[in-house]
Amino acid sequence: MGLTSGGPLALVIVLGALLFGGTVVCWPRLASRGPRFVAGRVVLLTATQCAVLTAVCLAANQTFGFYAGWADLFGRESARGVVVxxxxxxxxxxxxxxxxxxxxxxxxxxxxxxxxxxxxxxxxxxxxxxxxxxxxxxxxxxxxxxxxxxxxxxxxxxxxxxxxxxxxxxxxxxxxxxxxxxxxxxxxxxxxxxxxxxxxxxxxxxxxxxxxxxxxxxxxxxxxxxxxxxxxxxxxxxxxxxxxxxxxxxxxxxxxxxxxxxxxxxxxxxxxxxxxxxxxxxxxxxxxxxxxxxxxxxxxxxxxxxxxxxxxxxxxxxxxxxxxxxxxxxxxxxxxxxxxxxxxxxxxxxxxxxxxxxxxxxxxxxxxxxxxxxxxx
Known part of the structure; x- marks a missing residue:
């Protein structure tokens, strides 16, 4: 799926929604002060924010057309197609x-x-x-x-x-x-x-x-x-x-x-x-x-x-x-x-x-x- 298509954006939006819901459900269980609970809260918050940020970036790329694909994004676009x-x-x-x-x-x-x-x-x-x-x-x-x-x-x-x-x-x-x-x-x-x-x-x-x-x-x-x-x-x-x-x-x-x-x-x-x-x-x-x-x-x-x-x-x-x-x-x-x-x-x-x-x-x-x-x- 290309970066300008709707597939990656939809996938990240769904992932972000699931992470948000999981954070709401699991938060009471992670309310303790122990290192394991703190780490759990950090992981959930970080994953949710990363998903939201990725969705925003994909939406901006889809709107403004900055990068066509992953190779373009990482500077590795070099292949030349054979066209009929x-x-x-x-x-x-x-x-x-x-x-x-x-x-x-x-x-x-x-x-x-x-x-x-x-x-x-x-x-x-x-x-x-x-x-x-x-x-x-x-x-x-x-x-x-x-x-x-x-x-x-x-x-x-x-x-x-x-x-x-x-x-x-x-x-x-x-x-x-x-x-x-x-x-x-x-x-x-x-x-x-x-x-x-x-x-x-x-x-x-x-x-x-x-x-x-x-x-x-x-x-x-x-x-x-x-x-x-x-x-x-x-x-x-x-x-x-x-x-x-x-x-x-x-x-x-x-x-x-x-x-x-x-x-x-x-x-x-x-x-x-x-x-x-x-x-x-x-x-x-x-x-x-x-x-x-x-x-x-x-x-x-x-x-x-x-x-x-x-x-x-x-x-x-x-x-x-x-x-x-x-x-x-x-x-x-x-x-x-x-x-x-x-x-x-x-x-x-x-x-x-x-x-x-x-x-x-x-x-x-x-x-x-x-x-x-x-x-x-």
């Missing part, structure tokens, strides 16, 4: 850069029909240059399957989680496909392909979308491998005007960085609760190996102050109360305003913490913004 591609809609073929694992419906009215609900594919993406392999979900809008749009190349929004995060959390927790479906059905945004994945392309390491010297080439994966793979397999728009990238937290930093560093690939980048420079901590390891140019380039403020302004559109979000990046975001907006042709927009909430509830309030407006800045091929 049963999809016939794309052109990648069984040995192509996109390997389709499964195809399912979107939880919307009429979602059993692709022409009405679109489709959600679980895939593995293979990097042509970097040889990185990462799981992802791809949302194909209803128009992708409609006869009148067979020749249409759709714009693409790459959607990134925070760290550690799981791609599944973008579907179940943040509900990107359902939101995009509702907005497009209401005429509030153009239909687009969503490619949803985590920025952690070399788990468990947090690479911060950096080309690590002698290590994972994460930035190259997102700037080159991912667009190549998706464009070869799906009817995706070509050229820089057809692609955007959006993410939250670490994914928000990566989204801004990719749009700033690679305006020839991404016409727009939206950072929900982003930060603006790559941290170095135990989860990242040494990202730069003494390369000061690489370190400086990972600081978006430094980059915009010292490099030619890129022709791209940026969106940043924060909250006056609850977000730690509020003042830094205001300074970033002021900086970009003076760096033409770079364009800057923002969403500033009155209050909202660094969490899914805040991002769900921002995602509809961010997707509409993205829709206005990327185009069909």
């Amino acid at each position: 591609d049963h999809d016939t809609a794309g052109g990648g073929g069984p040995r192509g850069p996109v390997q389709v694992v499964s195809t399912g419906r979107i939880e919307v009215p009429g979602g059993e029909r692709p022409q009405i609900g679109g489709r959600l594919q679980k895939v593995e993406i293979v990097g042509r240059r970097t040889h990185l392999v990462t799981p992802a979900y791809v949302y194909l809008p209803p128009e992708y399957f409609q006869p009148g749009h067979r020749a249409r190349a759709f714009p693409v929004a790459v959607v990134l989680t925070g760290y550690p995060g799981t791609a599944e959390a973008l579907v179940k927790g943040l509900r990107y496909p359902q939101t995009a479906h509702a907005l497009a059905a209401g005429g509030r945004m153009r239909p687009m392909i969503l490619v949803m994945l985590r920025p952690t392309v070399a788990p468990p390491r947090d690479t911060e979308c950096v080309d690590v010297p002698g290590g994972p080439q994460a930035e190259t994966f997102f700037a080159e491998d991912l667009p190549y793979a998706v464009s070869r397999h799906y009817r995706a728009a070509g050229g820089p005007r057809g692609w955007g990238v959006i993410g939250d937290s670490t994914g928000g930093y990566c989204a801004l960085k990719l749009a700033i560093h690679h305006p020839g690939t991404y016409a727009a980048g939206a950072g929900l609760s982003p930060y603006y420079r790559a941290p170095v901590d135990p989860t990242t390891g040494d990202l730069f190996h003494g390369d000061e140019e690489l370190r400086s380039g990972a600081d978006l403020v430094w980059y915009l102050e010292h490099r030619p302004a890129p022709d791209t559109s940026l969106l940043v979000t924060s909250s006056r109360r609850g977000e730690g990046n509020y003042r830094e975001t205001l300074r970033f907006i002021e900086l970009v305003r003076d760096r033409k042709p770079t364009r800057i927009s923002s969403i500033i909430l009155g209050s909202g913490g660094h969490n899914f509830n805040t991002w769900r309030r921002e995602i509809p407006a961010a997707l509409r913004w993205m829709s206005g800045r990327i185009a069909d091929g």
Whole structure:
């Protein structure tokens, strides 16, 4: 059973309830002062509290999608699956850069029909240059399957989680496909392909979308491998005007960085609760190996102050109360305003913490913004 499934949580809740009941029943028998009785009380209280704490942690993981399984939790995720591609809609073929694992419906009215609900594919993406392999979900809008749009190349929004995060959390927790479906059905945004994945392309390491010297080439994966793979397999728009990238937290930093560093690939980048420079901590390891140019380039403020302004559109979000990046975001907006042709927009909430509830309030407006800045091929 995976950590995001309901089985482990239900099991721990039942165990906690049994331990609580056992504590209530046995407590009078353990009321004496002898060492054996004291030890019994300690064991019962400790076991009950551990069960409650585990249930809380599992519930939080299920809500926010931090870890997909036990190997992911303990940093031992390394196995690569052998995938047989049963999809016939794309052109990648069984040995192509996109390997389709499964195809399912979107939880919307009429979602059993692709022409009405679109489709959600679980895939593995293979990097042509970097040889990185990462799981992802791809949302194909209803128009992708409609006869009148067979020749249409759709714009693409790459959607990134925070760290550690799981791609599944973008579907179940943040509900990107359902939101995009509702907005497009209401005429509030153009239909687009969503490619949803985590920025952690070399788990468990947090690479911060950096080309690590002698290590994972994460930035190259997102700037080159991912667009190549998706464009070869799906009817995706070509050229820089057809692609955007959006993410939250670490994914928000990566989204801004990719749009700033690679305006020839991404016409727009939206950072929900982003930060603006790559941290170095135990989860990242040494990202730069003494390369000061690489370190400086990972600081978006430094980059915009010292490099030619890129022709791209940026969106940043924060909250006056609850977000730690509020003042830094205001300074970033002021900086970009003076760096033409770079364009800057923002969403500033009155209050909202660094969490899914805040991002769900921002995602509809961010997707509409993205829709206005990327185009069909």
